[in-house]
Amino acid sequence: MIITVKYFAQLRDRMKRDEDVIELSPPATPGDVLASLIPDTDERTRLLSCLQVAINHTYQSMQTPLHAGDELVFIPPVAGG
Amino acid sequence: MSHHAITTLPLPIDALERELDDPECGACVSFIGKVRNHQDGRAVLRLDYEAYPEMATTLFEIIAEEAIQKFKVHHVRIVHRVGALAIGDVAVWVGVAAAHRGEAFSACRYTIDEVKHRAPIWKKEYYADGHAEWVTCQHDDEDAPL
Numbered sequence: 001m002i003i004t005v006k007y008f009a010q011l012r013d014r015m016k017r018d019e020d021v022i023e024l025s026p027p028a029t030p031g032d033v034l035a036s037l038i039p040d041t042d043e044r045t046r047l048l049s050c051l052q053v054a055i056n057h058t059y060q061s062m063q064t065p066l067h068a069g070d071e072l073v074f075i076p077p078v079a080g081g
Numbered sequence: 082m083s084h085h086a087i088t089t090l091p092l093p094i095d096a097l098e099r100e101l102d103d104p105e106c107g108a109c110v111s112f113i114g115k116v117r118n119h120q121d122g123r124a125v126l127r128l129d130y131e132a133y134p135e136m137a138t139t140l141f142e143i144i145a146e147e148a149i150q151k152f153k154v155h156h157v158r159i160v161h162r163v164g165a166l167a168i169g170d171v172a173v174w175v176g177v178a179a180a181h182r183g184e185a186f187s188a189c190r191y192t193i194d195e196v197k198h199r200a201p202i203w204k205k206e207y208y209a210d211g212h213a214e215w216v217t218c219q220h221d222d223e224d225a226p227l
């Protein structure tokens with residue numbers, strides 16, 4: 001299945017791009033996607049402690065199952081308002 | 082401008098305040114968030130705000146509806162600016178119209194607090210010492226009860 005992953009703020013700085021279109025074999029979760037994007041365990045552990053997950057504009061979790069056509073965003077710590 | 086919005090343009094405060102007017106509402110309360118020139122003792126020169134716009138406006142709708150239901154106010158509107166902002170620029174405007182002032186103040190406070198905690202919006206500060214950082218820690222001292 002194909003999903004889109006979008007990057008914002010410090011995560012876009014880290015990934016050096018705005019988005020990826022990724023092919024996944026189901027079942028797959030945001031946690032699986034993060035593991036494929038950030039292979040370094042220490043860095044991934046740090047990120048897991050501060051990133052939230054959004055799927056199709058709604059907060060979800062790292063364990064939420066993904067579906068074909070989903071838009072996945074790892075949300076760095078927010079600072080609006 | 083649609084009801085809740087993310088915009089790159091300077092916020093039209095006068096027009097937003099006028100559009101809050103409703104003959105059924107005796108109380109209008111608005112909050113204006115502006116860029117200040119310091120953070121944690123460091124001099125700030127300017128800011129970049131960035132949003133995940135589709136999700137941010139979705140959350141504005143959700144938060145506004147929560148405030149309306151919770152405080153029984155008539156109207157809640159949220160507009161947030163993104164892009165490069167200078168010291169003194171208005172970053173966010175929250176407007177509430179209600180029958181009476183008690184619920185108007187409460188709903189406005191609730192709305193801006195929820196926007197700060199939940200909206201996918203990020204802020205990069207540029208300091209006088211030459212550094213720039215994405216803000217990772219929202220200050221909760223501003224949330225102290227009145």
